[in-house]
Amino acid sequence: MGALFGALLCVAPPVQAQQDGGLSNLGVVQSLILTVAPDALYAQSDFGQRIVREIEADSVEIAAENRRIEAELTAEERELTELRDSLAPADFRARAEAFDEKVQRLRREQDEKARAVGQRSDDARRALLTAAQPILLQLMIESGAVAVLDRRSVLLSVESVDITDEAIQRVNAEFGAGAAILPLRP
Template structure:
């Protein structure tokens, strides 16, 4: 039998476990009083956290409205370019081939430039959505830290990365309620990328 070293036996494990449990007891009692799970590990769904929060809903409305404006602009441009292409096609029989080729090449170049510009607008809109999510998570961090303290948890994991857990560890709904109470829809925030 190998010699035992101090602090590695079952009694030490039990005492260490009790010490850890004692450290969480105060937080767990508070968590129970405010309806949070009593666990050292919480889970959260970040996509739901953003999408179902007042902040996320506002950003989604703004981006949807701007996307609709961009889509209408794209339809208008498409109609204008189609009319211009028809006019060019109608003029072709009465033009010299070289003259037509010059106009056709200029038209193609114009179409490509417009496509680049419109794609850039769509990418900028997507980046604004991503920036709004980053801003949201920064604003939500203190709220999430408070939720962790109140439940006695030491960590919040992304729910989708957890293989198996009890639904009781998911604090997404509680987090949304607290974040909405703390920051609302974020419309008054300085540096708001959603505005």
């Protein structure tokens, strides 16, 4: 039985090499072309997960603020409606216009806050990819590759040329939650 086990050990590496086209060499992919999934790199990295939590917290805060503003505006509109019969038409018109301007201003301010939250996500993705470039370059060098392609733009490839999981591990080891990429919020 020991001889059979030893024989299997001798056969196993060539079988693996045949399965991935000879692309792995001691655990390091050997290929001229590698792929990475940028969305997964962001979403599964400690940094990306931190940013998602921050954005969710910001979104909850904006939603709560929107509800508070809506309640205040509803009360103010009700009050204005009740005053309509007791005010001179010119006074009512002036108050109504001021109220409309206030509503429009608050809407613009809240929309700008929501856009800023969305922009933070886009900025964080770009910052991560910029920070990860030396890691991706090192993976290229180790693999003997000449290019790393976005997996979304590759029609067909063997799974073994995808370095996303290794890139995530190295990004996490290098940057953790990414205070060096984007500062932590207070």
